[in-house]
Amino acid sequence: MARGNCPECDAEIEVDDPVIREVVECPECGAELEVVEIEGERVKFSVVEMKGEDWGE
Amino acid sequence: MITVGLICDRVRWDEKALIRAVEKRGAKPIIIDQKSIFLDLTGNLDNVPEVDVYLQRSVSTIKGLYISKLLEEKGHIVINSFEASRICADKVLTTLALAREGIPTPHTLIAFDVDSALRALEKLGYPAVIKPTLGSWGRLVAPLKDPQTARAILEDRVFMGALYQTFYLQEYVEKEMNRDIRSFVVGDRVVAAIYRVAAEGELRTNTALGGRAEPCPVTAEIEELSLRAAKAVGGDGVYGIDILAGPNGMMVNEVNHTVEFHTTVPVTGIDIPGMIIDYVLERVK
Numbered sequence: 001m002a003r004g005n006c007p008e009c010d011a012e013i014e015v016d017d018p019v020i021r022e023v024v025e026c027p028e029c030g031a032e033l034e035v036v037e038i039e040g041e042r043v044k045f046s047v048v049e050m051k052g053e054d055w056g057e
Numbered sequence: 058m059i060t061v062g063l064i065c066d067r068v069r070w071d072e073k074a075l076i077r078a079v080e081k082r083g084a085k086p087i088i089i090d091q092k093s094i095f096l097d098l099t100g101n102l103d104n105v106p107e108v109d110v111y112l113q114r115s116v117s118t119i120k121g122l123y124i125s126k127l128l129e130e131k132g133h134i135v136i137n138s139f140e141a142s143r144i145c146a147d148k149v150l151t152t153l154a155l156a157r158e159g160i161p162t163p164h165t166l167i168a169f170d171v172d173s174a175l176r177a178l179e180k181l182g183y184p185a186v187i188k189p190t191l192g193s194w195g196r197l198v199a200p201l202k203d204p205q206t207a208r209a210i211l212e213d214r215v216f217m218g219a220l221y222q223t224f225y226l227q228e229y230v231e232k233e234m235n236r237d238i239r240s241f242v243v244g245d246r247v248v249a250a251i252y253r254v255a256a257e258g259e260l261r262t263n264t265a266l267g268g269r270a271e272p273c274p275v276t277a278e279i280e281e282l283s284l285r286a287a288k289a290v291g292g293d294g295v296y297g298i299d300i301l302a303g304p305n306g307m308m309v310n311e312v313n314h315t316v317e318f319h320t321t322v323p324v325t326g327i328d329i330p331g332m333i334i335d336y337v338l339e340r341v342k
Binding site: 019020021022023034035048052053054055056057 | 065066067068069072073076088090116117118119189191192193194196220297313314315316317
């Protein structure tokens with residue numbers, strides 16, 4: 001289990017077995033975050049950019 | 058050891074499940090972050106990790122298409138193929154491919170001008186539905202209830218830019234129990250299906266818009282229609298087929314080429330990511 005802080009509200013967020021670019025939602029403020037750095041048990045998040053008009057499946 | 062390159066711009070639940078499925082099968086996943094690469098169109102691809110097979114998982118449709126095309130051009134296997142993805146990404150091309158194969162699909166017209174779109178709508182009848190030719194998750198899919206509201210919505214689309222000025226106009230199909238069906242094709246099999254029930258007061262069933270997923274049995278009709286639709290857009294790949302069950306039977310509405318399954322796996326208990334990776338590894342052999 002790794003931990004990091006939400007860049008929006010500073011809440012501590014736990015991520016199980018994180019992967020770079022993994023998207024998680026902050027349980028406190030609901031911001032959509034992306035894992036950008038993993039260092040041992042610490043992860044760094046950044047807020048996900050706005051949705052693009054060609055996004056989809 | 059077989060290496061599988063996952064081309065991603067975001068690693069969601071779906072991509073993480075695929076990564077774990079690759080590892081579980083003794084192969085090596087390599088995440089290729091779309092944002093971290095550049096591509097040499099006239100030279101070689103030494104900037105992109107070389108793997109045995111690439112799985113295209115980009116959320117950004119256009120970027121994903123370019124990367125797939127380039128990798129194929131250099132002789133690599135990409136799932137899904139560029140050609141099939143290009144057809145699925147463009148609703149006009151999808152409808153044409155389905156119609157060519159005689160697969161039931163809603164009556165659809167396109168127009169490029171507000172007045173001609175209104176004439177097309179007279180032919181189609183009200184209510185109708187307008188959709189962007191490119192896009193997903195139900196985004197900007199809108200009901201056109203009468204000529205007055207249709208004109209207002211069409212005029213708005215004109216101001217939204219070139220992408221929205223091809224008006225894709227479709228008959229409105231009354232959905233049984235306000236739900237449609239999403240089936241999952243992996244290779245030559247239909248591995249799962251769900252009902253997508255639209256949220257209260259919502260026309261669109263997309264789970265991204267609050268639609269609820271429920272298990273759906275893969276009937277002979279769903280299986281046949283799904284496999285035919287997958288074949289019509291290019292076959293041999295992984296597809297999500299949207300099926301409407303209306304008063305005149307089942308119709309294929311859309312085919313998706315970068316299918317999401319995070320809602321379907323918990324509802325059906327079917328290991329779709331595992332089945333996708335089994336298929337991907339099979340393609341390398």
